[in-house]
Amino acid sequence: MRLKLGICIVSIVFLTLPAFSRKISKSFFFPSVQASEKKGIPGKWKHWRDFVNEYFRYPLPPMGEAPKSYKGAERSLSPERCGSCHPEQYEQWRTTLHARAMSPGVYGQLVDMWKTNPGGAQSCNECHAPLAEQQKRAKQSAGPPANWRKNPVHDPELEMSGLACASCHVRDWRVHGPRKKETPEGVDDTTGNGPHGGVERTLFFSRSEFCMSCHQHTFPGPNGKSIQNTYNEWKNSLWGEEGVACQSCHMPDRAHLWRGIHDKDMTQSAVQIDVSLGAEARGEIVTAEIKLTNSGAGHYFPTYITPSVDVISELEDKNGRRIPGSRQINVIERKLSSDFSREIHDTRIPPQKSITFRYRRGRREDAARLRVRVHVRPDAFYHNFFIEFLKNPAISSLARKFITQARDIAASSGFDIYDEKFELKN
Ligand code: HEC
Ligand code: HEC
Ligand code: HEC
Ligand code: HEC
Ligand code: HEC
Structure with a gap:
């Protein structure tokens, strides 16, 4: 049970408390949009909540046969085929974690889960591979695993594409997208003809709520904070107040880049680091203050319980050799108990706030x-999780192969964002 609980931070509550999680309505957690917003919103949806509930309803229904008017590449859901006409988005997307959402760490767990717990596997895919055509099995009727059969519309290649273009852009073969940048406010620029029968356009593609169904839990977590709380952190910050959407930082100029904590430049842009040596650092002691300010992340730094950030301070001699016993490590992370029921500590830095560590050594x-x-x-939690997972003798050899790969990827994803030396005064 413990392994199953630890499978993924974002899904554990789905797996353990499905009835509970569905019972709590989204409106309970998310404040209502200003009344003035509701008027004059062009397109099919007038309120973000209707958009989110309808557009990201799960499981998504199968697309079925492409409309007769669709020709050639238009008849495919594969990112490569979208990319034949949208090369810029495709070249960016393929470098991202969205494209790798069916990674060895995810797939390695799903191979066995599709057999033993298909409902659980499908719930993972709600975020990792949500299209009906990406599911290995389909539910025939309500009830135990016996009622799941081979999914007749399963496309194995599409399954491995993870968060494909169509997951975000296509419903019932209708392509959806943001409003054109040049369209004047209030004008509906949805089209019903042209390439892939036109485009359904809505401004909710450019809003933070677009990202919510996969990056915000709708049910509470330990210590009053959902385990995945990114949207609420953003909403309650200066960025949320000013309406600076997730897309402004993660899709600048609509680029499909989604850089986050796995990217050194992006992570460096999140924090400002100031170190000041204490004035009394003469004689026998050294003191310093190390201050980190979250100036560039639109949510807590970091937002998830999965990364850890180590602030390592230590003394060196003039040849750069470490002085034994002088090392101090402060960790920035949100740590939960292994069953995720309790918060052990939360040293993450809220948006626009600072944390100061004090160093003092002989x-x-x-x-x-x-x-x-x-x-x-970035993968501190998952690295340990994969090590534990591999201790289970019951997993299949295929699962073992993928999770071993995932463990090695997680072990080597670390990097430094800061490394400076400060001369001590005599
Ligand atoms: C045969 C070429 C072709 C294929 C294949 C194709 N598209 Fe398009 N798509 C276009 C063209 C041309 C437009 C511009 C239409 C317009 O301005 O209304 C467009 C518009 C769009 C838009 C609206 C944004 C914009 O640039 O105006 C989105 C989003 C989109 N396509 C996504 C997709 C996705 C996702 C796929 C794959 C499932 C796909 N397209 C496959 C040619 C294609
Ligand atoms: C609500 C959306 C959501 C659901 C449901 C979900 N995940 Fe995730 N998952 C994410 C996000 C977002 C990340 C990236 C952030 C992180 O590191 O936790 C992630 C990261 C991961 C990772 C680490 C990165 C990698 O690709 O190796 C694994 C493994 C994983 N999920 C497995 C699962 C499994 C297994 C399930 C089902 C039991 C599941 N997830 C359900 C959203 C989700
Ligand atoms: C995680 C969801 C997601 C995925 C996956 C995704 N897109 Fe997008 N796409 C968006 C959002 C959101 C926008 C609008 C961003 C904005 O308005 O700031 C967008 C915008 C676009 C546009 C319009 C760009 C413009 O300049 O107007 C095109 C075209 C497009 N996407 C095509 C694709 C293609 C092709 C793929 C796959 C290779 C893809 N998208 C994958 C979410 C996604
Ligand atoms: C359908 C679900 C879904 C939607 C919608 C979605 N994401 Fe994600 N996102 C994921 C999953 C799953 C991952 C993790 C993939 C993995 O590592 O296995 C992820 C990863 C990311 C990461 C990389 C995190 C890291 O650890 O470096 C960023 C940044 C991100 N998403 C931002 C966004 C933004 C911004 C939007 C809205 C425009 C968005 N996502 C919409 C599911 C989604
Ligand atoms: C002001 C810019 C900014 C805004 C707005 C913003 N982010 Fe981020 N985001 C960052 C930076 C910088 C990082 C890298 C540092 C970090 O991980 O906190 C990041 C990291 C992430 C990560 C990586 C995982 C982690 O543990 O940190 C995810 C996922 C993510 N953002 C999603 C979102 C979503 C969803 C929204 C909107 C609700 C959003 N971001 C709004 C700048 C921003």
């Missing part, structure tokens, strides 16, 4: 400088 004669390093481990 000074050995040969200490020449203080070195401060900030090391990011």
Whole structure:
């Protein structure tokens, strides 16, 4: 049970409390949009809540046969085929974690789960591969696993594409997208003909609510904070107040890049780091203040319980050798108990806020400088989780192969965003 609970931070409550999670309505957690917003919104949806509920309803129905008017590449849901006409978005998308959402770490768990717990597997795919055509099995009737059969519309290649273009853009073969940048406010620029029968356009593609169904839990978590709480963190921040959407930072100029904590430049842009040596650092002691400010993330730094950020301070001699016993490590992370029921600590930095760590150590004669390093481990939680997972003798050899690969990827995804040395005064 423990392994199953730990499978993914975002899904555990789905798996353990499905009835509970469905009972709580979205409106309970999300404040209502201003009344003035409702008027004059062009397109099919007038309120973001209707858009989110309808557009990301799950499971998505199969698309069926493409309309007769669709020709050639238009008849395909595969990202490569969309890319033949939209090369820019395709070239960007394929470098992202959205394209790798059916990664070895996910697939390695799903191979066995489709056999033993198909409902669980499908619930993972709600975020990792939501199209009906990506599901290995389909539910025939309500009830136990016996009522699941091979999915007649399963497309194995599409399954491995993870979060494909069509997951975000296509429903019932109708292509949906944002409003054209040049369309004047209030004018509906939805079209019903042209390539792929035109485009259903709505401004909700450009709003934070678009990202919500996969990046925000609608049910509570330990210590009053959902386990996945990114939208609420954003909404309650200056960024949310000012309406600076997720897309402004994660899709600048509509680029399909979605860089996050796995990317060094993006992570560096999130925090400002100031180190000041204490004035009393003469004689026998060294003191310093290391201040990190979340100036560039639109939510907590970091937003999930899966990464850890280590602030490592230590003394060196003049040849760069570490002085034993001088190392201090402060960790920035949200840590939960292994069953996810309790919060152990939360040292993450809220948007626009700072955290200050104080360093104080005895000074050995040969200490020449203080070195401060900030090391990011984007997959800290998953690395441990994969190690534990592999201890289970019951997993299939295919699962073992993929999870071993995932463990090695997670072990090597760390990087430094800061590494500076400060000369001690004599
Ligand atoms: C045969 C070429 C072709 C294929 C294949 C194709 N598209 Fe398009 N698509 C276009 C063209 C041309 C437009 C511009 C239409 C317009 O301005 O109304 C467009 C418009 C769009 C838009 C609206 C944004 C914009 O640039 O105006 C989106 C979103 C979109 N396509 C997504 C997709 C997705 C997703 C797929 C794959 C499932 C796909 N397209 C497959 C040619 C294609
Ligand atoms: C509500 C959306 C959602 C659901 C449901 C969900 N995930 Fe995830 N998953 C995410 C997001 C977002 C991330 C990336 C953030 C992170 O590291 O946690 C992620 C990350 C992961 C990762 C680590 C990254 C990787 O690709 O190796 C694994 C493994 C994973 N999920 C497995 C699962 C499994 C198995 C399930 C079902 C039991 C599941 N997820 C259900 C959204 C979801
Ligand atoms: C995670 C969801 C998601 C995925 C996956 C995705 N898109 Fe998009 N796409 C969006 C959003 C959101 C916007 C609008 C961004 C904005 O308005 O700031 C958009 C905008 C677009 C546009 C319009 C760009 C413009 O300049 O007006 C095109 C074309 C497009 N996407 C095609 C694709 C193609 C092709 C793929 C796959 C290779 C793809 N998208 C994958 C969410 C997605
Ligand atoms: C259909 C579900 C879905 C939607 C919609 C979606 N995402 Fe994601 N997103 C995921 C999953 C799943 C992952 C993790 C994939 C993995 O690592 O296996 C992810 C990963 C990411 C990451 C990378 C995180 C990292 O650890 O580096 C960023 C950034 C991100 N998403 C931003 C967005 C933004 C912004 C939007 C809205 C425009 C959005 N996503 C919409 C499911 C979704
Ligand atoms: C002001 C810019 C900004 C805005 C707005 C913003 N982000 Fe981020 N986001 C970042 C930066 C910078 C990072 C990398 C540092 C970090 O992980 O906090 C990041 C990281 C992430 C990650 C990586 C996982 C993690 O643990 O941090 C996800 C997922 C994500 N953002 C999703 C979102 C979503 C969803 C929204 C909207 C509700 C959003 N972001 C709004 C700047 C922004």
